Amino acid sequence: MTNILNADLHCHSVVSDGTLTPEALAERAKSNGVELWALTDHDEIGGLQRARDAAHAQGMRYLTGVEISVTFLHQTVHIVGLGFDADNDDLRQGLRRTRGGRKERAMEMSDGLAKVGIKDAFEGALKFVGNPDLISRTHFARFLVETGACKDTNEVFRKYLTEGKPGYVPHRWATLKDAVQWITQAGGMAIIAHPARYKFSPNEEFALFTEFKGHGGQGVEVVTGSHSAAEYVTYASTAREFGLAASRGSDFHSPLESHTELGTLPYLPGGLTPVWELLSTRIQ
Structure with a gap:
C-alpha cells in the first residue's frame, strides 16, 4: 500500500456522537470509494464488531479504532487509536473510566x-x-x-x-500517558488527532508531540476534515520532524453537520510513512 490510498480512519457513529449507525457509515464510506476504513467513536468501542462486519459486507478493509479524550496542559486533546485488540481488558477498563462522569x-x-x-x-x-x-x-x-x-x-x-460561555463545563479526562499506553499495550498505534484544532503555543505544541512520542505514540493526523491545505503541509513537516507516521480521516459525524464527507479528502502528501503501512498486519 502507498500514500495513494483512500483510507478514512476517523469517523463517528450513533454509539458516540455521530448520527448514523456503523452499518450506514460503512455503506456511505464504500459509496465514496473508501478502501480502508475505521470507526473511531469517542471513548467507546461498543460499535466495532458491527463496524467490522459492515466493512466486510461492503468489501472494505478495516482497522479497529477509537478516539480517546485526554487532558494536556488544561486542554482537551484527542488521541486516535488504530489496529488494537478490542478485547484487551486494560483498554476496555480505561475507556470505561474515561466515560464516567x-x-x-x-x-x-x-x-x-x-x-x-x-x-x-x-x-x-x-x-x-x-x-x-x-x-x-x-x-x-x-x-x-x-x-x-x-x-x-x-x-x-x-x-x-466553549470556555467562558454559559454551558461550558470542563471534564477531567485520561492523561496522555494513559491513552497512549492503553492503545499500544493492546497492540495498536496511537495517533494525535487533528492537531491544528488545539490552541497551543508553539512551545506547548512541541511539548505535546515530545511527550506523546516519549510515551510510545507513533502517528499524527496530517490530512483531516478540520485542517486547511496549508495545515496539511505544516503537519506533514511535523510528522517528519518527530519521525511519526501520517494518518488521514474525515472526522465525519453527520450528513447535516460535517463539512467533510467520508472518503473525500486529498491523499496524504508524499515523503511520509502512512499509518497503514505500519499497521498492515492489523488490517482485517
Missing part, C-alpha cells in the same frame, strides 16, 4: 444554560443520544438548533459551549 457534567451544563433562559437542555439533549454514557456537547448543540436558539451547531458552540 459525563452524565454529571451534562447536568451541570444544563444548569448553566438554564441560567440564561434555555430550559430543560439535559432532557432535550438526551433525545439525540444513542449511548447515554456518552452524552456530550454535540448532543446539547443539536437540541439548541432544534429549538431555534441557534441556526447551526457551530453557532451553539460559539455562543454557549
